[in-house]
Amino acid sequence: MTLPMQVPIPGLPARVRIHEVGPRDGLQNEKATVPTAVKADFVRRLAEAGLTTVEATSFVHPEWVPQLADAEELFPQVAALPVALPVLVPNERGLDRALALGARRVAVFASATESFAKANLNRTVDESLAMFAPVVARAKAAGVHVRGYLSMCFGDPWEGAVPVPRVVRVCRALLDLGCDELSLGDTIGVATPGHVTALLDELTGQGVPVDAVGVHFHDTYGQALANTLAALQRGVTTVDASAGGLGGCPFAKSATGNLATEDLVWMLRGLGVETGVDLDRLVATSVWMAAHLNRPSPSRTVRALSPTHHQEQ
Incomplete structure (x- = not known):
């Protein structure tokens, strides 16, 4: 396999943890429902490629996200894998379902804007935030790690640009509830590096530790990698990505795919930043999943390293 020449940039972290969201955030946006056995194999292949955190599924009501209605069937099939397997829980009922199956890492999904909160959570x-309070409290009481997703951190399709102080307020509120980690979501992909830097600087200035912050960029305008690099330069070491660039957001129609994990790994390898990911196995996994979805992978790195892939699909 062709690999990039390693030329580090001073000041970057030595290692980045990739929070793989393909099986949850990726597949929830697919029109077709992927069979449970294929989803389980997807999670296994991602773990075997060296990803240490693989978001497995979501315990939302099946009517909201029918593509993930098989959470109770899927999770036991992957629970023994030696990786972290976070699951999304929208409310206490979702938490009950996750805890009953032994989930040890959960996530809640908040919004920085009123419009998206109304559209997504009514x-x-x-x-x-009041709805999440007992979810987080009960999860923490059970010794479960809690991630707080925050969507629309940079722009909203109804409200436009989102003021940095508004995002910081909700971030602080999620941490005050007891969340262990935040994921800053650029849900519609409008962020640029200066905006990313400004938000991270304001968060750290308000006492939010950078090691509690992850970033979640969408590539709508081709800015996801540039935004990621800006975040790394501010000390962020957790980056969300989706194998093959799968996913978007079913509640925000202007949201296109997530940052592709392969594209992220390619850049980090060139920068000399460790991830522990076997790029060859990861590319093979995304080619395999693209075949199940009957369409080519959006990832540029997958296409470059599997030049016949887009011709065969």
């Missing part, structure tokens, strides 16, 4: 921002 609540105001503050009402949604």
Whole structure:
């Protein structure tokens, strides 16, 4: 396999943890429902490629996201894998379902804007935080790690650009609830590096530790890797990505695919930043999944390293 020449940039972290979201955030946006056995194999292959955190599924109501309605069937098939397997829980009922199956890492999904909170949760921002409070408290009481996703951190399709102080307020609220980690979501992909830097600087200035912050970029305008590099230069060491570039957001129609894990690994390898990921196995996994979805992978790295892939699909 062709690999990039390693030329480090001073000041970057030595290692980055990739929070793989393909099986959850990726597949939830697919029109077709992927069989449970294929999803389980997808999670296994990602783990075998060296990803240490693989977001497995979501315990939302099946009517909301029918593509992930098989969470109870899927999770036991992958629970023994030697990797972290976070799951999304929208409310206490979702938490009950996850805990019953032994989940040890859960995530709640908040919004920085009122419009998206209404569209996604049918609540105001503050009402949604109130809904998450008992979820986080109960999860922490059970010794479970809690991630707080925050969507629309940079722009909203209804409200436009999102002021940095508004995002910081909700981030602080999620940490005050007890979240162990935040994921800053550029849900519609409008962020640019200066905006990313400004938000991270304001967060750290308000006492939010950078090691509690992850970033989740979408590539709508081709800015995901540039934004990731800006975040790394501010000390972020957790980056969300989706194998093959799968996914978007079913509740924000302007949201296109997530940052492709392969594209991220290619860049990090060139920068000399360790990930522990076997790029060859990861590419093979995304080619395999693209065949099941009957369409080519959006990842540029997958296409470059599997030049016949887009011709065969």
